Amino acid sequence: MAALTAAVVLVGILCVLDLLLTIGVIKKLREYGPGGPMGAPGKGMTPLRPGEELPAFTAVAEDGARVSPSSLPDGWSLIAFLSPNCAPCRTKLPELVAYAAAEPGGRDRTLAVVVGEPGECERFVRELSPVARVVVEPKGGPVCAALRVDAFPTTLRVHSDQGRTVVTGHVVDLAREASPR
Numbered sequence: 001m002a003a004l005t006a007a008v009v010l011v012g013i014l015c016v017l018d019l020l021l022t023i024g025v026i027k028k029l030r031e032y033g034p035g036g037p038m039g040a041p042g043k044g045m046t047p048l049r050p051g052e053e054l055p056a057f058t059a060v061a062e063d064g065a066r067v068s069p070s071s072l073p074d075g076w077s078l079i080a081f082l083s084p085n086c087a088p089c090r091t092k093l094p095e096l097v098a099y100a101a102a103e104p105g106g107r108d109r110t111l112a113v114v115v116g117e118p119g120e121c122e123r124f125v126r127e128l129s130p131v132a133r134v135v136v137e138p139k140g141g142p143v144c145a146a147l148r149v150d151a152f153p154t155t156l157r158v159h160s161d162q163g164r165t166v167v168t169g170h171v172v173d174l175a176r177e178a179s180p181r
Helices: 004-033 085-103 118-129 142-146
Strands: 076-080 111-114 135-137 153-161 163-169
Touching: 076 085, 085 111, 111 118, 111 142, 118 163, 135 142, 135 163
Parallel strands: 076 111, 111 135
Antiparallel strands: 076 153, 153 163
16 A cells, blocks of 8 residues: 555656646747747747737838838738748749739839848849839848848738838738739
């Protein structure tokens, strides 16, 4: 009987120890997330959530226009982040071009941020310029840093109204939304 009592006490102690270790692991996972420490560029920055206001940023588009949250027109807009070094980005490029071409309000409703060296971004700029405002910047550039984007492709659906621009979503089905409305 003493052996059975000792075994039950030992199992109970092991269960409590396991529970404490599991709680510690959960706390670390919440702190670091799936890609690394939050806020570290290239290591899983926390993206803007729906309902968050766009932070201030300034960039110059390829056509020389100054781009900032206040330059986005009132109503719905799309901000797309692409990199020529990203295979999914190359696949999504035609869908984004078709989406932006079908967007009422013209090229001012779509902001395409192409991340990479200027020479390697030429194809993306050439295809996107007729249908979107295009900004080329290096990884970690001002728009990516302000909007906390470090993975590609990324899309943000935003809504501007009376000088306030808010993220409304991340997932944009470019193929579905490019169809006639």
